[in-house]
Amino acid sequence: MSIKERFPDGPEPLYLVDGTSFLYRGFYAYPDLQRSDGMPTNAIFIVLRILLRILREERPKYLGFIMDGKGPTFRHELFEPYKAQRPRMPEDMAVQIDPLREAVQLMGLHLLVSEGVEADDCIASLAARHKEERPVVIVGSDKDLKQCLDEQVVLWDPAGKREKVTTLDIFCEETGLTPAQWPDFQALTGDSSDNIPGIPGVGPKTAEKIMAQAATLEDLRDGGAERLPDKLRAKVTEHMEKVFLYRELTRMRTDCCEEHGLEQLRVQPLHTDDLFDFLTTFEFRSLARDLRSMVPEAPTxxxxxxxxxxxxxxxxxxxxxxxxxxxxxxxxxxxxxxxxxxxxxxxxxxxxxxxxxxxxxxxxxxxxxxxxxxxxxxxxxxxxxxxxxxxxxxxxxxxxxxxxxxxxxxxxxxxxxxxxxxxxxxxxxxxxxxxxxxxxxxxxxxxxxxxxxxxxxxxxxxxxxxxxxxxxxxxxNLETLLRDVELPLLPVLAAMERQGIHLDKQAFRAFLDEVQERIDELTKEIHELAGENFNIRSSQQMAVVLFDKLGLKPAGKTPGGALSTANQVLEKIRSAHPIVEAILQFRMLEKLRSTYLAPLPRLMDDNGRLHTHFNLTATATGRLSSSGPNLQNIPIRGPQGKRMRACFTATPGNLLAAADYSQIELRVLAHFSQDPALLDAFAQDEDIHSRTAALLFDKDSPQAVSGEERRSAKTINFGLIYGMGPQRLARELQVPLSEAKSFIERYFERLATLKAFYDTIVEDAATHGYVTTLAGRRRLLPGLHSRNQQMVSQAKRQAVNTVIQGSAADVIKLAMLAAHQDTVLQELNAPLILQVHDELLLEASESVALQAGERLVEIMQNVTELRVPLRVDMGVGHNWAEAH
DNA sequence: GCGAAGCA
DNA sequence: TGCTTCGC
CATH class of the missing domain: 3.30.420 (Nucleotidyltransferase; domain 5)
Incomplete structure (x- = not known):
């Protein structure tokens, strides 16, 4: 939908393009783009691409393209540090400005250069002046611009993969503020990119709380602060005077650019020939192509x-x-x-x-x-x-x-x-x-x-x-795989995507409210324990508080060298200070909230269903991936996981059936390696981890294995599947690296056939340059011949991992095809709705769901013949948790 | 290990 | 962009 269609039947909208912001964005987004003679063209390219798109899709009648002027603005006079941390405009950007201006004019667009004020002020002024008579579409991304929003004024950010439209309603819903309050809000939080400090320790969350007590800074000064908690009030009072100044900086003027009347903003016809020459001179072939598609008579x-x-x-x-x-x-x-x-x-x-x-x-x-x-x-x-x-x-x-x-x-x-x-x-x-x-x-x-x-x-x-x-x-040798598996899978995936899965909105909402409440409590608690308000979501601030202020002992570093606050590290110092426990809880709940509880309901369609994208070309091993939303990483463990999955429901009158392959990767491994211990274990349908543990720890029978021993065996079994290195294994098992290494050694000693299999794969990969899976899928492994030993080790692990994981992926893909084409399932009206790597979900009416689930199991188990049986567990229920 | 996603 | 965490 074009933006214009949001305003049907009314007067023609006025488009105001924040040229400066796109100039910067283009410059940093495409650092390498240059003409063959070396002239940098990245910023011009992006801006022109956006403008062409606007012309093509919106066909605007009125448009202003606004750029910052050269000199200082009134803000620099008000506040010396304003934007002081910004380096001078890079030379490579500066040289693009004149050509860009030329191109804008060739496109028939009116160019405004703001002198003494910023482009934003100009935009705000024009928007304020014209919004009564016609809709205004502000094209830009600067968050300052949000203060211009109004019934007839929308903010449109077309760049990037996902374009974004912000309307007054969306803004109010997201922030709970009116646009007029936005500068007050920004004054409190500050803006690092403009070097406006705000009140230290006050972020969006705190600012929201403050604004809930006092709608404006004036209210805040004249008594509103009294209603704040003591510490916060002290801080606010201390900075009160400066905050008013900050607001002056973020508040935009609405009284400039008066010389640009509506008629001047009228879009003129393209100077087609000259513009085409320009695009050719700057070697923008794709843009020239776009231009030709817009104007058929353009020169070829x-x-x-x-x-x-x-x-x-x-x-x-x-x-x-x-x-x-x-x-x-x-x-x-x-x-x-x-x-x-x-x-x-x-x-x-x-x-x-x-x-x-x-x-x-x-x-x-x-x-x-x-x-x-x-x-x-x-x-x-x-x-x-x-x-x-x-x-x-x-x-x-x-x-x-x-x-x-x-x-x-x-x-x-x-x-x-x-x-x-x-x-x-x-x-x-x-x-x-x-x-x-x-x-x-x-x-x-x-x-x-x-x-x-x-x-x-x-x-x-x-x-x-x-x-x-x-x-x-x-x-x-990939034609068969393409013709018989991947291509036929596309309609299956498309059907699953269209089908979607139903989400219980009420249950989700209740869950979110509870989690939010607990997060608020924890936030308070953590800030009290720390003695200051800091951003718990920022690992950097967290490191300062924990290790500098509270003097806790850091138990690890990030790959980048910074002190790590990863959960695994915090677990180690859990008992050192009560704050650690609270932080771990906070993290868990915040993850739950921000990744699932908050965004998923927004993605539901009118029928309350979520539609993911299953991508067939995203993984190196042949697995599917899921995105927008990712439904392959919905929590499952712990009470929260269970509750979350309980929110994924069948529509009334229906049931879900969930069928998952049991240990499919280890079965594939048994099949390929023909390791007698593994083959036997699966033939007897024994617990595979206990069985390996018995071998590893010299036990007579799997029954004699302790829980701890089984856990270790399970970790290393998975380690093999996932291509885990000794470092990772050491971390998982919480043992020294040397111990992990010797553990792996013993593993291969006891399961010698596995070792032989591992070696065969690596040899094979080295001779051919690639490994192949059950269905003939390939993965190239150039790293195997690297001079860097670490690369070689990684490539070896990838080789094994790909054969196992990729073959398992082949199996379930075949099962999906078979299920989709199965006439029994079709007659039962039981379509697949989800795939989570080793699990398939279908939905069917209550009367036949069990039957459909059992049919699905049959299909999955018999989709291919391995040296060990394939086992599938299945359950039926009103929701995903029950069906498991 | 791999992929998706949120956050600073 | 890097970090963190969820799934398999």
Missing amino acids: AAEPVAAATGQASLFGTAAPVPSVPPLTLHKAEQPDQLPNPDDALVGLVSMDNGLRIAVQSREEIGSEQQYTGSLPELIDYLARARTVVCPDVHDLLRSDAAWDALPLERWFDLSLAAYLLNPEERNYSWDRLHQSLFQSDPDDPEGHEPADLHPDAQAGAALLYLERVRPKLHAA
Whole structure:
């Protein structure tokens, strides 16, 4: 939704862009971006990208682009330290300002330079002046700007991955304040980036309390402070005078920039040719592309446009692929003029402004087009093709369930292909894959030159990418995995995501209230024990209080060298001071609150359900990941964990069934290693940790093992699975490093077959450069040949870990596919709704949930045959806790 | 060990 | 960005 759509039918909104803040942000966000002659262009790039996006998506009629002037402002006169800690603007940024101004004007936008005041003041003034007659959209991120919010004034931060819109309502809900109170609030807390100190020890939480007693600083001075606790009152009174000054600094003026009337802010037509030249001169190819997509008549690049020129064809090497005719962006009446797709390859790329299509048949590569027809028609059309090549099928399936209609065998997913070839890249976005076409790749056995490809040819580029990636997949034996597992999993995941899981809002709310109350109590208690108010969430402040002020003995350091306040460290000094206990409690509850209790309810849909994203290309081992929200790390242990999971419920009339593989990783390990002890233990369905403990501690039977011994064995068993090093093991077991090392030695002595297996994997990895899992998934391990011993050890552990964990991931993926396709579950109307690595959740009506759960167990247990049986535990209940 | 997420 | 903590 564009911002504009929030104000339907009214007058045209005025957009005010905080240029300076985006200038800084761009400068630091993309430190390396520069023109080929070395001129830094990062700040210009970001700002122009944002502006182009605003023009494209918002089509504003009135817009002001506001930048700070050069000189000092009235704030520096009021308060000498103001922004004093800020270094002078870096030279690399300064040189970008003039070109940026030029570009802004070429875009037909009105540029305001604030002299003697800051850009913020200018924005506040313009907003105040125009908000009565029309909506105002402030485009920026500075939190000072929140004081401008009003019924008709919204704050929009478009940069970054998740854009943010702040309205008056959101602001009030988040802070409990009115925008007019915001400067008072900021004066109390201070602002480190502007070098405004605020009252020491007063953070947002305390400031909130103060503001609850006194709505303004004046109220506070004239008696409001009396209502505060003694210590706080003393502090407030002491700083009262200065706080008024701070407010002057954060409060924005609303009486400047008077010379800029509405007419001057009217957006003018783009100077298309000049702007295009500008973008070309600064080598902003993607921006030039954006511009062309906005203005079809914009000039195309000088060089001839050719996709895949001279590249080997998919249809053999005989005929060179014909070059693509120059692209024109049809605004067209489709799909009548799309070429015949029968048995052709179709490239399909989803861009911001729509779908792009290129068709490659035996005869020719058609020109690339923007698709503007209906989705069902497109799907019918694509169904006739041989293969539809798409950079992110998951994204399409998510966007519209109609895509499920396209037969699975049609799809080819480029991100999946790239992921399977090397699962350790962190980014498989089309942006990235597309870029890689233009770089020569030393690892490419085909020795492709960088593509000579028109930047506009997105769908054409997808076809080219396919040509490059297919031989690699073939060589790596990954085609089957892609075709039979990963790709078919996409609709399964999309269906699970759409289904979502129901959250009991009332129960959650009650939980949150209790936790919040306890957190408040603990905060008070900790501050009293410490003798001062400090930010308990800040590990740095905490270290000062504990180790300097209270003189406790630090029991460890962070990797960075700072004194650590990690829980494990605090546990050690638990008895040294009562504050430690309180802090540990606080930490636990605060984690619970900030990670789960507070954010999850906000993510619920109208039916009270949460929809996560299951990502198939996120982990190096082949596991799924879950995000937005992450439903794979919901607490389970302890009373809180149980209560939390009890909030995940079936909708009334339904039940949840939870089925989890028992010890799947250790079973996989037993399968691969064929260790007799492990095989036997699983064949007898014995407790595996007791069994290893008996071996480790020379016990005649697993029954003779003590609880402590079993725990040690369990830790090292898991250590092996997770590729834990001796350091980590020592920490987990709370024993010296030497002891952990000898413990590992003994483990491998007693389980010699495991040792042999471990060695085989490492050898294998060293010869091939990679390891493979049960389903043929690969992970490259270049670290194995590093000169750095630590890297080598890590790579060895990763090798073992990947084989075990990745194979387990393969198994459950197969189970998910089987469950999704299972006709029994389909007839029972029992869809999968969640996967948590070794656990599957389904929801079904009360009458059939148990039956469905049992069917799921059957599917999971029989999905593949290992040398040990697969065991699945299952439970049914009204909520996730009960079902376990 | 790995991935997601909150916080300073 | 680094630190911390949750899950597996």
